Amino acid sequence: MAILVVAEHDNETLKDATHKTVTAAAAMGGDIDILVAGKGVKDVMAQAAKIAGVRHVLAVDHESLRRQLAESMQEVIVPLMSEYDAVLAPDTTTHKNYMPRVAAMLDVMQISSITGVVDAKTFVRPIYAGNAMATVKSGDAKQVVTVRTTAFDAAGETGSADAKTLADPSGPFKSEYVGEELSESDRPELTAAKIVVSGGRGVGSAENFAIIEKLADKLGAAVGASRAAVDAGYVPNDYQVGQTGKAVAPELYMAIGISGAIQHLAGMKDSKVIVAINKDEEAPIFQVADYGLVADLFKAVPELEAAL
Amino acid sequence: MKVLIPVKRVLDYNVKARVKADQSGVDLANVKMSMNPFDEISVEQAVRLQEAGTATETIVVSIGPAKAQETIRTALAMGMDRGIHVQTDDDLEPLAVAKILKALVESEAIDLVIAGKQAIDGDNGATGSMLAAMLGWPQGTFANSMEFGGDSLTVKREVDGGLQTVKLSLPAVVTTDLRLNEPRYASLPNIMKAKKKPIDAKTPADFGVDTAPRITTVKVTEPEARSAGVKVEDVPALVAALKTEGVI
């Protein structure tokens, strides 16, 4: 059995999500190769070669892969799959974008956002916003799987795989990259942070969100938000934690001015310690919080920040 | 431009899913069902394109049980032109759904498909991109905004780092994210009007698509329960508790 793991990277740095996906692949059993698809990815290849348990690193280094857009990723991965029994990728937006295309071209049903591996064809995954866990068995010849990385530990870096570069994709493609507006931040990345401080509608405005950010900076935390806070324009879309945003599982999650809707809980209820600060003692968030503080956030949050 | 919108009838987003005692799945008997919220956003987008004169015809399709007709009626009441109901009592996998949609896109000569980025029941997030690949079309997934120019479509996408803009040649598939628009409520006159709009009745067999499932559900269980913890009196008590936990 041979498994292809697609690397998460930004052409310079390999992301931890890759190491976690390797752990999921290792649980399936078999040889693991890593695909690094991008532009100018020499350093990423070297980093990938160090991941424990990896056999080969394969790279495709081409301008059309700089943003890992869907059509070019499909063109790289689909032909490679003649050599593999499964392809795994982290369930970040980069990979969620093209993996179903790969599955469709292989005529297999994708298995999305797995949180557990039972065997090479059987996986556990959340459905209905994580209110149910499905154990599913694939009857397809090959598996196309995206991995909820918060559910797996990162593989170590004791390996020394060989690396080779493959042929460029030829295109042409019917979509092109125009531009991006990325949230600039020195804070840790939301899905990898040890502490996440999230604000909701209760925070009230973009200006008020500064008190959430100040607390986060004191804790060295990432900043998250509920959908309501994103919809209201307090923070950018990539802050959204939940069923249809990001899944996080930090050591400490602080939900501030967040009511605790099903869709929000789906993205954070696997956190180790959950703190809720809400002025409504009936708020559902208290049903999952280890420590609940019934208080006005505008008083409690600055006080907390000062006490740290 | 002819626009196709696939919609799915799902457990209402306000209802908490309950796992059946025999672990065979989620209990859908006597619970409120609604249109998948992302599909409402797709429908709204289609109606706006129609109002702007960009779309010449808007067709809504649902693949599902008899009751899926209600979901189609909802889309028609929001302003879409006509419906297609592909009736099946099986909960088809995205792969089979995409195959049926592909056949429809071809027979109806569709130029644009707008699908939800995920259905909130299966949370697969696969149908739209699968369809795009099968058709050999470009895609703009997780759309935050759409802008047409000549024979191209520019889509701003919600990605993990922020927003990314891609330009697609048409025909294309778009999948909707939460910020694309705010779906309207159907007005009473439009609900009445929708009753007269045509809905074509089909079955998966009409499209020659093999819908046999590729995946078997071994079991469906409750997630690990989190019990409510304690309420702390004030901020100092909270700080003390977090220090004891060793998380700060």
Ligand SMILES: Cc1cc2nc3c(=O)[nH]c(=O)nc-3n(C[C@H](O)[C@H](O)[C@H](O)COP(=O)(O)OP(=O)(O)OC[C@H]3O[C@@H](n4cnc5c(N)ncnc54)[C@H](O)[C@@H]3O)c2cc1C
């Ligand atoms: C298809 C779909 C997908 C969705 N996906 C997501 C998702 O991924 N993530 C997500 O978060 N939501 C998601 N939602 C939305 C979700 O259903 C809720 O609407 C949302 O989470 C509510 O956000 P909130 O808790 O910030 O706002 P509210 O529910 O309005 O809660 C605000 C809270 O702030 C408290 N508050 C107000 N003022 C103060 C104060 N001064 N001090 C202390 N507390 C205060 C209030 O008591 C209240 O509990 C989705 C919904 C749909 C339909």
